[in-house]
């Protein structure tokens with residue numbers, strides 16, 4: 458019997474030639490990632506009591522992103538703690554005010570195919586879009602990883618999700634993943650790997666692949682994987698990576714718990730409605746719903762290609778009078794690129810506010826939270842009660858194109874009428 462991609466990566470991390478789903482193995486982490494909110498601030502006490510020696514500081518990455526810029530004194534204290542800890546440990550990889558950790562670690566080249574990446578954030582799975590086995594762990598578990606570089610893990614089973622065919626114009630990776638989660642359910646992939654494959658997936662850009670892996674955890678998955686190909690190699694080379702890409706492909710005779718098949722050419726824009734991620738409907742069923750705020754950003758959909766699509770739709774237009782449109786590029790690097798391309802000008806001329814890269818509004822932490830009775834159309838990944846502020850607010854999720862079209866109308870709108878044929 459062959460192995461799946463996740464079995465191959467975990468076999469390597471366990472120093473074995475093969476492992477099987479269901480086995481419990483000890484694995485060595487290639488990267489241990491923490492952020493301000495669930496990082497040093499929470500683990501430092503236990504870490505110090507157990508000796509306070511990092512297993513390998515070259516493999517520890519800390520990103521301050523959730524409390525940036527701090528909106529309260531408590532957040533400022535958390536940030537200071539995190540920054541001081543990184544300095545005290547002499548960490549070579551500490552980033553702050555650069556954007557959400559998942560995007561930052563991709564941009565700084567910490568994510569490579571075949572690596573095992575453990576992070577104190579549920580969307581750590583995003584790194585699977587480059588072929589790393591990446592998963593979220595708790596802060597307590599991270600203490601052990603920081604001290605020993607190891608943890609135990611049950612090798613997950615894999616659900617293979619095959620999307621063949623070509624996406625119609627105005628339909629994106631976000632629509633693919635929302636439709637997939639609708640069918641699997643918010644807990645349907647619990648402790649399993651979601652492996653995305655098929656011609657529609659291979660046709661996606663790096664930016665879009667990361668949307669799929671980012672949201673794997675919203676179906677309960679341990680990680681979301683996509684086989685790395687020449688697009689990934691090209692991206693890594695641009696980051697200065699010179700290592701060989703290993704054979705990570707799932708074998709023909711690998712065993713899956715489920716295989717789902719889809720035809721991408723039949724897909725319409727999808728919307729996740731309040732207050733569950735699997736409460737997904739085609740845009741035609743929801744259009745016309747009035748909103749108070751639109752949010753274009755987050756580690757899910759705040760990348761350059763997302764901002765380009767929004768600019769394409771909003772160029773020369775104005776957002777609806779009664780709403781706010783927050784644009785939050787997913788990193789400082791993306792902010793600069795979008796600025797160079799004139800995208801930020803187009804968006805601000807349309808009436809959007811460009812905020813600094815951060816988790817802020819996405820998780821209801823800092824600037825951009827919503828009040829009771831307010832409705833948001835967001836390009837992020839979560840819509841549970843209270844996600845973006847008041848538990849009496851409502852969050853709808855969709856692609857950046859749907860968000861931009863909604864900004865124009867002030868009501869949830871189908872983006873296809875605003876896009877020229879062929880623009881992706």
Ligand SMILES: CC(C)[C@H](C(=O)O)[C@@H](O)C(=O)O
Pocket residue numbers: 494495523577578579580593816820839
């Ligand atoms: C605050 C943090 C623990 C959380 C996560 O783990 O995902 C956040 O990033 C989110 O997106 O909800």
Ligand code: SF4
Pocket residue numbers: 557558559578580755756757815816819820837838
């Ligand atoms: S999902 Fe939102 S809060 Fe969580 S890491 Fe991404 S940007 Fe930050």
